[in-house]
Amino acid sequence: MATEILVPQLGNEVTEAEVTEWAAAVGDNVSASDIVVVISTTKAALEIEAPCDGTLSEIRIGEGELTEVGAVLGVIE
């Protein structure tokens, strides 16, 4: 089953974020609560944890790219 890694709500007025760093590569095994990706808003960096155990099967937003609240950053299978 595929689980998407989503950009969370970042506060009332924040809609955009940048992917600062992927802490896992495609094919890596990850456990729930591992930090897999770091995103940044205009003000702060935020570490995002894996929502479940599995393998990172896809990175949809690469490092340095901009994204929006609710977007899919990557997929864990």
Next chain:
Amino acid sequence: MPKQLPIDPGQTYSADKVRFTDIPVHAYKGDLAAEIARWGKDGLRAALRHMLVVREFESMLHAFKSTGAYRGIEYVYKGPAHLSVGQEAAAVGSAMALGPTDQIFGSHRSHGEIIAKGLAAVGAIPPGEVTSIVESHSDGRLLDLVTRHVGEAGGDPAEAFLLTGVLAEIFMRDAGFNRGMGGSMHAFFTPFGAFPNNAIVGGSAGIAVGAALRAQLTRSDSICVANLGDGSTGCGLIWESMNFAGMGQFRNLWQPPFDRNPPVLFCFTNNFYAMGGQTRGETMAWDRLSRIGAGISPGQLHAETVDGSNPLAVADAVARKAEILRAGEGPALLDIECYRYSGHSTTDTNAYRSRDEMKAWQAHDPITRFRDRLVDGGIITVGEADEMVEVAGAQIEAVTRVVVDRQLAPAVDLEASPTIIGDMTFNNEAIELGETAGDLLAEPAETSAVKSIMRKARSGIAEDGSQLSPMRAVTLRDALSEAILHHLTHDESLIAYGEECRDWGGAFGVHRGFADIIPYHRLFNSPISEAAIVSTAVGYALAGGRAIVELMYADFIGRAGDEIFNQLAKWQAMSAGELRLPVVLRVSVGSKYGAQHSQDWTSLVTHVPGLRVIYPATPHDAKGLMATALSGNDPTIVFESQRLYDRVETFEPDGVPADYALVPFGEAAIRRAGDDVTILTIGPSLYPALDAAGELAGHGVEAEVVDARTLVPFDYDTVIASVRRTGRLIIVSEAVERGSFANTVAANVTRLAFADLKAPPVVLGAPNWIAPGADMEDKYAPQEHDICDAVLGEFFADKRVNRRGVRNWDIAGMAKRGL
């Protein structure tokens, strides 16, 4: 970056006891043979002589204040004289144990300390160096006065130089060490290790910690001594400073060779009275002052209570503490008990203490006791001791005769140069940045925060004319970051601190990513100690460093009131320009958080002479003005609006410069041209003003919008040139109207351009009440429609439309209600 010091719940909740060790009280048991071996007979005789010189000096001031004459010299001295008669052993004993480059910072009662430190330095510095110090001061003018007029009775020329410089300073003469700008309570002479004395009780505590931090970071062997009174233990800054100097991070988180505590000694001259309040037993809780060391750190600040009537007990204690400090294991605390025979000041009638008490202490007179001891020990004869008293008297008399003479030692000439005091306020110097600092943890361009900014567009306007989002273009926050990081990476003397400055990246992200680049000792989290944050920055700067510190919210200026208004603002002028204070103090103006987190307090700091005050409103200016602030050698307060942190650059066609660039202070910027009304804005009011200008154009009114950019210095030329064309001026800011800097500008423009004005200038600020919470803010800070209401209502009656804002104040009526 998460904390390196995890908090373990198991360890936290395990049963334990907080343990204390005994604090020694009057444990000194030195015997004379050992003291002779230590100081030599000459050293002990010198100590007695220095005590006598201090006593005579203070007695001279007492004579002038109480009788208007001393040894037949008549003189009316109008200034303060907080005398230290009875405290000579503390001053001289401490000076004996310190080296010439060790630094003392004093209080309002520190004449004796400066003289003792100076006399000790004159004896300890090689004669050639002493000569060059006294010859170079004031281009030799003071030495010339001493050589020509004080003569041989003044004793050793360097001693006469010292005494003349101190007394001339006290008597507010141009020949004073600081040209009379400091006076009695602020006199000092750094070449002999006597750093500023402070008329604010406890004021030296944080300054000494900052200077000690400078010594620590430059790996100097000097220690810093904060000479404080017992009464200062009631002041918050004392506690903030002791904690700051004892912070755990120095040992736990700073890297070698900086992993030491700042070498500072909190040296309390405990004379049992704070003016008329009795500290022990009445106004303080401590019972013994040294007890407070136990509350600060596991090492209890190495606290001790010492007999301040014996210079050798004091010297012994100070020497032992100095050794601890030089090993990096400070801070330390001494409670030096001694009795002040003189009143708090010369108007003190001693109503609060009994004659019996004063008489009992006469038997403990430090000079009599020490002289008797030396006589008993065969170190000096009674005849020699008596002669020493005579010589000290002659020395002080010779100096005094010259200094009271207004022909020989005049005050600065305010008739000939009416602004001479003002001219000492700012040095207007700027530094050149050097090569990349050698202590960086990473190449900035390789770090994620810097890369993130580098990916952004420099201009906030896209090719199609639309405005870019703050994730796509450089923001005001990013621009501040770039300027600060550039300085931090090119100037190893610059340190940055404040609450949440490191891991968090500053509460508003301006320091984001800096922790990956700048080592701990130049970028650290401070305690929530606003007074100590500013005070230590002052000390760090006056000891030769540079600091950028942050108070998070402008509202917290109140917590650092004295440190900003009396220390940061005044030391350059009070030192007649001897001291430089390159301190940048960042404060943000909040929004949404209500009355204690949303105030524009520019008017408070512009009111106090000695502070440069800037309020950038655009990313371009934020970068350039911050760079100018950091390059300068004058203290600068930088206001940052939280509403503007995410603003992108929309004025400069090329956007925010990628390279380092300066924007000069004192140049207002015309953001929109117009001929009908000038709208002068301070800080974020620029944006509603531009919106209002657009709306006013629809009514046939062309507004010229001028962004003040900097308030001190302020650019009247641009504003007045605009007003001469438009004939109308409205000044918009978020500061409350009463007492606002905008009123100063309005008054001055009225005077300077009266003939060109078609109507009186209007000040549109926040109303004279508290800033309300988020949902009510638009009825508080002036909005676009408020500006339109004011412009159309006040200046263009024929174009008036229905008022949309709620501001229709009856100024006089409101004032009567206190609003």
